[in-house]
Amino acid sequence: MTQNKRAPAGAAVLRGDITSALRAAVMQELAEVGYGRLSIERVARRAGVGKTAVYRRWGSKLAMVLDIVSELAVHKMPLPDTGSLHDDLEILLQIVNQVLQHRLAAQVVPDLLAEAARNPQIAETLQAALRANQRNVADLILGRAIERGELSPGIDTDAAVDLIIGPLYWRLAISRTRLPSGYLPRLAAVTTAALRSELMSPPVPKPAAPAPKPAAPVVAPATPADGAPVTA
Amino acid sequence: MTQNKRAPAGAAVLRGDITSALRAAVMQELAEVGYGRLSIERVARRAGVGKTAVYRRWGSKLAMVLDIVSELAVHKMPLPDTGSLHDDLEILLQIVNQVLQHRLAAQVVPDLLAEAARNPQIAETLQAALRANQRNVADLILGRAIERGELSPGIDTDAAVDLIIGPLYWRLAISRTRLPSGYLPRLAAVTTAALRSELMSPPVPKPAAPAPKPAAPVVAPATPADGAPVTA
DNA sequence: CTCGGTTGGAACGGCACCGTCTCAACGCTG
DNA sequence: CAGCGTTGAGACGGTGCCGTTCCAACCGAG
Numbered sequence: 373m374t375q376n377k378r379a380p381a382g383a384a385v386l387r388g389d390i391t392s393a394l395r396a397a398v399m400q401e402l403a404e405v406g407y408g409r410l411s412i413e414r415v416a417r418r419a420g421v422g423k424t425a426v427y428r429r430w431g432s433k434l435a436m437v438l439d440i441v442s443e444l445a446v447h448k449m450p451l452p453d454t455g456s457l458h459d460d461l462e463i464l465l466q467i468v469n470q471v472l473q474h475r476l477a478a479q480v481v482p483d484l485l486a487e488a489a490r491n492p493q494i495a496e497t498l499q500a501a502l503r504a505n506q507r508n509v510a511d512l513i514l515g516r517a518i519e520r521g522e523l524s525p526g527i528d529t530d531a532a533v534d535l536i537i538g539p540l541y542w543r544l545a546i547s548r549t550r551l552p553s554g555y556l557p558r559l560a561a562v563t564t565a566a567l568r569s570e571l572m573s574p575p576v577p578k579p580a581a582p583a584p585k586p587a588a589p590v591v592a593p594a595t596p597a598d599g600a601p602v603t604a
Numbered sequence: 605m606t607q608n609k610r611a612p613a614g615a616a617v618l619r620g621d622i623t624s625a626l627r628a629a630v631m632q633e634l635a636e637v638g639y640g641r642l643s644i645e646r647v648a649r650r651a652g653v654g655k656t657a658v659y660r661r662w663g664s665k666l667a668m669v670l671d672i673v674s675e676l677a678v679h680k681m682p683l684p685d686t687g688s689l690h691d692d693l694e695i696l697l698q699i700v701n702q703v704l705q706h707r708l709a710a711q712v713v714p715d716l717l718a719e720a721a722r723n724p725q726i727a728e729t730l731q732a733a734l735r736a737n738q739r740n741v742a743d744l745i746l747g748r749a750i751e752r753g754e755l756s757p758g759i760d761t762d763a764a765v766d767l768i769i770g771p772l773y774w775r776l777a778i779s780r781t782r783l784p785s786g787y788l789p790r791l792a793a794v795t796t797a798a799l800r801s802e803l804m805s806p807p808v809p810k811p812a813a814p815a816p817k818p819a820a821p822v823v824a825p826a827t828p829a830d831g832a833p834v835t836a
Numbered sequence: 837c838t839c840g841g842t843t844g845g846a847a848c849g850g851c852a853c854c855g856t857c858t859c860a861a862c863g864c865t866g
Numbered sequence: 867c868a869g870c871g872t873t874g875a876g877a878c879g880g881t882g883c884c885g886t887t888c889c890a891a892c893c894g895a896g
């Protein structure tokens with residue numbers, strides 16, 4: 373291509389300090405007003421730069437947020453590997469706890485997750501970021517526990533992941549009440565026991581005659597009294 | 605007061621059909637763009653009415669959303685009471701599953717929860733709505749299980765609630781992958797076993813120091829220690 | 837039947853943001 | 867050290883929303 377031209381240099385190169393200021397500003401705005409209300413102007417104002425500084429780097433609000441989110445995920449998360457499922461879990465829970473205790477993360481993560489529900493690009497980026505991080509730390513921990521024989525090879529890993537992070541995420545990001553001392557160790561212990569249970573492997577409740585709980589006629593079938601019309 | 609005047613009547617009374625149209629429009633907008641981007645004009649346009657129709661009823665976007673959310677929570681949730689902790693849990697999980705499968709709820713709930721993290725009014729309303737609904741269904745189920753002797757009276761009910769709804773919420777609202785058949789029964793079984801574990805009662809991992817649970821009054825005051833946005 | 841009082845709808849000025857464009861300042865490359 | 871090429875900053879027209887004001891239509895109380 374046209375590389376006979378001389379390479380940009382001097383003042384003609386993106387200033388890293390301004391890029392960092394913008395990244396920080398985006399995170400703060402994201403925490404304060406959320407993705408929905410995030411505006412380029414506010415970000416630029418907060419960073420103390422012009423809007424051009426933003427548009428030269430990213431070109432759109434979505435691209436900007438996507439890039440910054442991807443970068444954040446590169447945070448190398450220390451991977452617990454103690455040789456014991458229980459200890460690995462406790463460390464993992466401590467890590468998650470620390471991350472979600474962070475003021476910015478505690479606001480931004482749920483916001484982006486909610487936004488991901490309606491913006492496929494964000495959903496994809498978040499997924500990619502989390503996976504790329506460590507190919508899902510929980511999966512690794514489970515895999516090693518299976519290799520050691522601590523867990524059945526037939527365990528439903530998806531459900532296992534839900535069990536591992538679901539309760540703590542709910543507590544930290546939704547319920548948002550303080551953790552009593554001893555909460556994390558107890559959660560780790562209970563979760564470990566639950567994972568070890570033979571109930572976690574698929575072919576358990578299928579002896580011969582299935583249909584144990586067809587469709588739960590015990591409760592109303594489909595939230596009929598919903599005030600909102602289903603069809604648009 | 606001045607009731608000598610004649611009461612409003614005829615065309616001088618709020619039309620219920622327009623109110624319902626507005627409610628539906630708010631829910632749809634909430635699902636499509638979220639609370640952050642929600643605008644009065646779009647709501648009115650979607651409902652096919654003028655903005656005045658909105659401002660006469662609510663006066664502000666926050667008040668509008670708050671009122672509608674409160675009303676939705678009045679949905680009488682069927683309260684499982686089978687006499688067995690496991691069956692109660694399975695039914696509860698089925699209910700949560702049905703609610704969060706609903707297209708609108710699946711989008712609106714996480715969005716509002718994220719918004720609640722930065723708007724105390726929304727947080728308070730959501731809390732009140734959920735509590736008022738059934739004074740926390742999970743708490744009731746736990747209480748009855750304790751009365752029946754299925755659970756230890758010393759169980760950490762907060763952690764128990766996290767264990768009950770955390771995994772399913774994570775799966776439905778965050779992970780958003782399909783539930784394999786048998787997921788709910790298995791989750792109910794595993795959770796029941798975990799709750800029954802002696803690990804769920806406080807004085808387990810404290811051989812030397814008792815640490816007699818200081819912050820455990822009969823009723824939580826109001827979770828006042830809110831992490832108000834401190835200095836950036 | 838009359839008309840009071842409120843309704844829904846539209847128009848209005850103000851404001852924030854969008855995305856583009858112009859322009860002086862700048863510092864390294866050659 | 868000269869100047870190239872990009873930089874950051876501000877200005878600009880356009881758009882969408884806010885919250886208010888104005889007005890004709892309307893229906894039932896009296």
